[in-house]
Amino acid sequence: MYENAAGIDVHKKQITVAVRTPGARRGRHQQVRRYATFFTALREMVEWLTALGVTHVAMEATGIYWRPVWHALAEAERFEVLVCNAAHVKNVPGRKTDVGDAAWLAQLLEVGLLRGSFTPPEHLVAIRDLTRYRSSLVQERTRETQRLCKVLEDAGIKVDSVASESLGVSARHMIEALVSGERDPAVLAELARGRLRKKIPDLTLALGGRFNAHHGLMCRLHLDHIDHLAAAIGRVEAQVETMIVPFEVPRRRLCTVPGIAERASAAIISEIGVDMSWFPSGGHLASWIGLCPGNHESAGKRKTGKARKGNQYLKSVFVEAAWAAVRTDTRLKARYQRLLRRFGGARNQVAVKKAIVAIAHTLCVIVWHLLHAGVDYTDLGADYYTRRDNPEIRKNQLIRQLQELGYTVELALAA
Structure with a gap:
């Protein structure tokens, strides 16, 4: 399907490029070269592919390492680049080499057996990086909160057993007071706000532990890290809101x-x-x-x-x-x-x-x-499935189920 096709086996430090072009007597001619992954070397690779008249290029999606190669090819605006799922292009067993992988990709591409994965445009990639990073920051903040709860548990402080949030407004004031040196459970419990004030007796019991200077140091470190992560999350969210306007x-x-x-x-x-x-x-x-x-599925059985x-x-x-x-x-x-x-x-x-x-x-x-x-969502209603049921059929099903359980059913219309 494609006369001049190339396959690229991508690694962190080098890439192997196999190019297949028309050969003598209706055969196929194959050339293989290796390049470093520095951007200048990738540009040399692009010039070589251009000189050979390559129109289609295929490579595996290997972590983050395919991106510099893809960007170098995209800049040239001469090739149709297919980034393929590695699971779909496994080589024949016994031929697992860099050259073999690159040649196998080129062979699959030239006969039209490869299908490229979805690669979002650049303006979406920037937003995607931010949203993914925000997800990582939120996960890290959760882990840091769990570490803080572990320190409090070791000190016998059971705030999270009474308060619904480990780092709510009231719980945060109590932990800050503990770090500052306050040890009286009654004084700490009085820091509760809102509906949590109804639980002051339970809080007094929960705040009576063996909190010492070491626990205070650990809590301070965890709280500072949580604040730093919260600030970073805020910055990322603000940038996402700016970039998502279009x-x-x-x-x-x-x-x-x-x-x-x-x-x-x-x-x-x-x-x-x-x-x-x-x-x-x-x-x-x-x-x-x-x-x-x-x-x-195999032999008619779904595995x-x-x-x-x-x-x-x-x-x-x-x-x-x-x-x-x-x-x-x-x-x-x-x-x-x-x-x-x-x-x-x-x-x-x-x-x-x-x-x-x-x-x-x-x-x-x-x-x-x-x-x-390009339309808004219209909900079909919580009674969507019951509206479609035939009352007579439903009645007969229920009667049959009761009869199977050994009951005699007599129905009368409700007033």
């Missing part, structure tokens, strides 16, 4: 979906953009994210339905949004309850997880339709 209309549209708020909508747009032409359907988008059941990895950042966003959506009085909550009954009930944790992933898949399909059609 996408304000699709962002507002996504916020009409139950469970998706401003931060989630910004993360979704930064990962997939607003142009859905990359994904033929909502199912394709869900599969790319990793929210679809896997297919592994497993485990979902693929996909985009882990976006997957977590949709799962969190699903947890929020099932707490609203909408069709999504009704669907979640139906799925729970189908999978085994609310007491079955596996059933709960399967149902939440299914709701995340539903949200993903909804997002695709909103961005594809």
Whole structure:
């Protein structure tokens, strides 16, 4: 399909480039070169590919190392570059060398067997880096808060057993007072504010521990780090809000979906953009994210339905949004309850997880339709499924179930 094609095997310090061009007597001619990953060397590689008339280039998505190579090729504006999933282009066993990998990529590309992954444009990559970094900072702040709670637990301070938040306003004042040298539980308990003042007797008991100077030093370090992380999160969020302004209309549209708020909508747009032409359907988008059941069937038997990895950042966003959506009085909550009954009930944790992933898949399909059609979300109502049920059929089902349990059923219309 492509006469002049190249495959690149990417590593941190060097790349191996295999170029396949028309050869003598209708054969194929192959040339292989190695280049360092410095940008000047990558430009030399681009000049060599241009001189050979290469039109299509394929490489594996290997961590972060493919990006400098991709940028060097994109700057030339001469090639169609395919960044492929490494799991889709595994070489034949026994031929695992850098040259073999590069040549195998070139062979697959020239016959049209490779499909490129979605690579967002530069303006989205900048927003995506910030939203991903914010997620990392939030996770680190949570870990640091857990370390602080561990120190307090060692000192016998049980504030988090009484207060709903380990670092709420009242709890923060109490910890600061402990660090400053206050040890009287009654004085510390009086620092409570709002509704927590109703629990002053319990707080007095929870604040009577063996807090010493070492615990104070550790708490001070943890609190300073938490404050530093909170400030960094604020800076990142402010920058995201500035850069997301051109996408304000699709962002507002996504916020009409139950469970998706401003931060989630910004993360979704930064990962997939607003142009859905990359994904033929909502199912394709869900599969790319990793929210679809896997297919592994052999001899007519389905071995497993485990979902693929996909985009882990976006997957977590949709799962969190699903947890929020099932707490609203909408069709999504009704669907979640139906799925729970189908999978085994609310007491079955596996059933709960399967149902939440299914709701995340539903949200993903909804997002695709909103961005594809350019419309706002309209909920079908919490009674959507019950409205579609035939009352007569439902009555007969219930009667049959009671009869199977050994009961005689007599019905009378209610007044």
